Amino acid sequence: MRRKGSVMGQWVPRVSAILRQVRRAYLEISARLGAKAFICRALAGSSRVNLCVNSDLSVSCTCHDVDGSGWIGDLGRESLAEILSGPVARRFRRQLARGRLPTPLCSRCCDLRPVDRRTAERLADVCRLPQYLKVENTSACNLRCASCPRHQIRRLRRKPSLSLGEVERIAEEMRDCGVETLSYLNFGEPFFSKTIRRELEIIRRINPDVFIEVSTNAMSIDCDDKRESALLTDDMQVSLDGISQQMAEKYQRGIDFDRVLRNVTDLVAYRDAKGLRRPRIVWKYLLFLWTERRKHLLRAIEMARQARVDEILFEPTVSPFYGIPIRYYLGLLRGVGEKTPGGLRVVLRPPETTWTEPFRGELGTECAAGEAVG
Secondary structure (H helix, E strand, O other): OOHHHHHHHHHHHHHHHHHHHHHHHHHHHHHOOOOOEEOOOOOOOOOOOEEEEOOOOEEOOOOOOOOOOEEEEEOOOOHHHHHHOOHHHHHHHHHHHOOOOOOOOHHOOOOEEEEEEEHHHOOOOOOOOEEEEEEEEEEEOOOOOOOOOHHHHHHOOOOEEEHHHHHHHHHHHHHHHHEEEOOOOOOHHHHOOHHHHHHHHHHHHHHOEEEEEEEEEOOOOOOHHHHHOOOOOEEEEEEEOOOOHHHHOOOOOOOOHHHHHHHHHHHHHHHHOOOOOOOEEEEEEEEEEOOOOOOHHHHHHHHHHHHOOOEEEHHHHHHOOOOHHHHHHHHOOOOOOOOOOOOOEEEEEOOOOOOOOOOOOOOOOOOOOOOOOO
16 A cells, blocks of 8 residues: 555645646746746856756756756866856747746746846846856755655766765866855755765865855764764754654654754754854754644744754745645744744854854956856
8 A cells, every 4th residue: 555655755746847837837928918028047147046066967057957957058068157158058048038938947936037028138148157056966865855856856867976076076167167155955965975074175175265055954964074074064054844753754754853953962062162153053944834833933942042053944835735834924923033035033143243254255256247158
């Protein structure tokens, strides 16, 4: 007999794909009726969220490229500048300038912008070197989260993890482009990699001033080598979606709640014992229908305070759709933290003013805002 979780894992992505297609058609029709078109910040090189180098060195214009339709090049054969000015990225920008969305993924992308057609046509061939990059060091993971397209990604990637040589190649590209912010994460669990410390050391050696952010489930951060790896980053979000094993595993299948909480507490103590405030450690708590009661959030804040993390972020989600946090979207959680674009934020240990922008230094050799690379 099939397990309920297995069935859910199959039909949730299908429903999501249908909804993306419906929204894509809606946006295209609306643009046509309003004499509008589109531009994409990721394809212009100015995204602060997307543009991702995957574990097989393919480059996607969206971090949520679950089917390969956002693939715009291969860093194993081309530079980032060549990819952004190359034929696929150029074709995508010209489709947008005609009011068409190149992929179904565009319909939910935060970098999509409706503009008048003349502006879209003028910007169709303009791009710049990116100051932000997302890198997926591995697409492997030790969890099976309910909405994660794990099986699709496994089939899509030509290889599951980057080699150290490939990490060095990416680090050199970052230096040449003047990348300021690196998100070292995507579909896999970054610390599941056995070479995570050496990877981050390579990146730090070549890009000493880059701001590195990472998201993790912290299941693997259970030894000093992994803790030293964490200390090479600037901002770490730890995903733990609930206040108990029963609550968290409803979405994070395979999670060990007590282990994660213990690993995070030990990491904070390890960092503090060295007199450091980097990385800033944030408990990221996804809000679902079953995790969003006020009493749950207040208990999570107390647990975060006991673990001495720097802050806790209650982040709403729309996936899976059966878990949409209704109370949050109805505005019934007022008074629980500061409302931000990312959700409800509770700062427990304010950052020191001298630590706010670590490792940034002077800007690198990136293009000026209006300078085109192709």
